[in-house]
Amino acid sequence: MTVDAAKLAGGSFRQIVHSKTNQDQPHSPSMIDWSNLFGFSVNPAEMVIRGTVIYWFIFLLFRFVLRRDIGAIGIADVMLVVLIADAASNGMSGGYDSITDGCVLVATIAGWNYLLDWMSFHFPAIRRLVEPPPLALIRDGKLQRKAMRQELISSSELETKLREHGIEKLDDIKVAYLEDDGEISVLRRDGQEPEQPSRRSPGKSPV
Numbered sequence: 001m002t003v004d005a006a007k008l009a010g011g012s013f014r015q016i017v018h019s020k021t022n023q024d025q026p027h028s029p030s031m032i033d034w035s036n037l038f039g040f041s042v043n044p045a046e047m048v049i050r051g052t053v054i055y056w057f058i059f060l061l062f063r064f065v066l067r068r069d070i071g072a073i074g075i076a077d078v079m080l081v082v083l084i085a086d087a088a089s090n091g092m093s094g095g096y097d098s099i100t101d102g103c104v105l106v107a108t109i110a111g112w113n114y115l116l117d118w119m120s121f122h123f124p125a126i127r128r129l130v131e132p133p134p135l136a137l138i139r140d141g142k143l144q145r146k147a148m149r150q151e152l153i154s155s156s157e158l159e160t161k162l163r164e165h166g167i168e169k170l171d172d173i174k175v176a177y178l179e180d181d182g183e184i185s186v187l188r189r190d191g192q193e194p195e196q197p198s199r200r201s202p203g204k205s206p207v
Contacts (some may be wrong), residue, residue: 007030041097044104048173051108059116120149131180138176141169151178 063074097171120127135147150156154178167173174187 023191036098039098040098040100042101047101047104050106051105052112055109055112057091063130134177134179134185135174137184138170138173140175141171141173143170147178153178158184 007036116126116130117119121132137147137151137153138142143155143158148154162168162170162173162176165184165186167186167188172190174189176184176186179185
């Protein structure tokens, strides 16, 4: 190899090493990679499909499989919601990295939520799908055991909610419904208005 060829080869090698070294060096903390922040790392159509499928799966799960709780959120219910959200997050995101990807996913979920509300308002058939009908738990002072088994509501749970309405005896009740939001509505035999359940302010204890 001639001297000139050796110099040329050595220069090319140094350029390659220098280029590789620059690639391995991390970006300066003061530099913002705007393309990574706002570019698409996942196909937007894929994000919409993922968000749609997971949204409807969770909606149908809560609507037809899980029971309505009677007016309160228990520890098990909170844990269930958190775990479902965590399990569904990867399925919805598909490993996205940018803010724009997250905005597409949030917009998809919010869009379906708004569309369901709009359709429920305009179409009774959709309303019956989205909102479970009131379920009679007591009629003419008698417990409706089949309805209570359907919603996994015990007699003690129901009696607790009735006491919050100021009702001690089942004979005083004409009909009591479990509403779609989990609250109990009561119609008394004497036509009087039941007491409204008291709601304590957070952090305050009764005197």
